[in-house]
Amino acid sequence: MNAVVIYRTKYGSTKTYAEWISEELDCPVFDYKNISVSDLLNYDTIIYGGGLYAEVINGVHLLTKSLSRLAGKKIVVYSTGITPLDCRDYYDKLVIEKNFKPDMLDQIKVFNFLGKMKLDELSLVHRTALKTLKKIMSGKTNPSEMEKLLIDLCDADGDFSDRAAIKELVDYVKNEG
Ligand SMILES: Cc1cc2nc3c(=O)[nH]c(=O)nc-3n(C[C@H](O)[C@H](O)[C@H](O)COP(=O)(O)O)c2cc1C
Known part of the structure; x- marks a missing residue:
């Protein structure tokens, strides 16, 4: 497996998850500012993380606008936010509709984690x-x-980040497809 984690963060929460994921997968991690779409072509698995701001996954358009160039790759997106994870309508409808066109979901698997707001x-x-x-x-x-x-x-007001929550994403990257 040849994976990379990219994140965009304002207050550090998404970066913390990116570092946890890169440790678990033993793969490189980059701030989105330091990597281009061309660089991503070197990896089979691309994991992108961004905080939720008014339901938008911060910076995810950088990935979604280049999806055709990334055809055939395993693509994972995670969000961090403060909405409770059992609000599935929120995550599976609102957040999905705001960030992805329906056909993109054939290519992208999405995970949601609790983040930090101080x-x-x-x-x-x-x-x-x-x-x-x-x-x-x-x-x-x-x-x-x-x-x-x-x-x-x-x-x-608090930090709700939870390292254990990344297990499902890590298992998905390691095991499927
Ligand atoms: C202006 C503002 C808007 C936010 N909007 C949402 C939101 O729509 N949904 C949500 O779950 N969390 C929302 N949050 C909380 C952030 O997503 C959360 O703090 C996240 O962990 C930030 O990640 P970052 O520090 O990596 O950017 C918002 C926070 C701020 C300050």
Whole structure:
């Protein structure tokens, strides 16, 4: 197996997972800034990680826009976020629809992990965005369950990263196909 892990991170959570995965698979790991699509052609398995920001997997378009060049490779994407992992509608519908065209999922396997959000580390722009989102959601007369969850998540403060969670991804890379 000739694999590589690439990540894009704002606060370090996705990088931590990338390093854990690269240790388990004994493969190189790169910040997306330091690797090009041409470099990826040297690997059979490409694992890309990005944090979720308004359901978008940070930077994943760098990979999805070049999928045709990566035909035949095993491609894995992971997200890190603070939405509880049992919110499957969120991950399997909303996140999937925002980031991938349906046919891309024949080529890409997606995993989701819990990440980190420490309020005192956030940029002013991000703190303001969360405050605004919370205000909008809180103003709704009949918020849906998802909207109620979003209101709570705006105040999430902690590191929920879990090394054990990477097992399924690591097994998938090692064992299948
Ligand atoms: C402005 C903002 C928007 C976010 N949007 C989402 C989101 O849509 N879904 C989610 O689960 N987490 C969301 N998060 C939490 C981040 O995805 C989480 O902190 C992630 O681990 C960050 O990864 P990184 O530090 O590697 O960039 C958001 C955080 C911020 C600051």
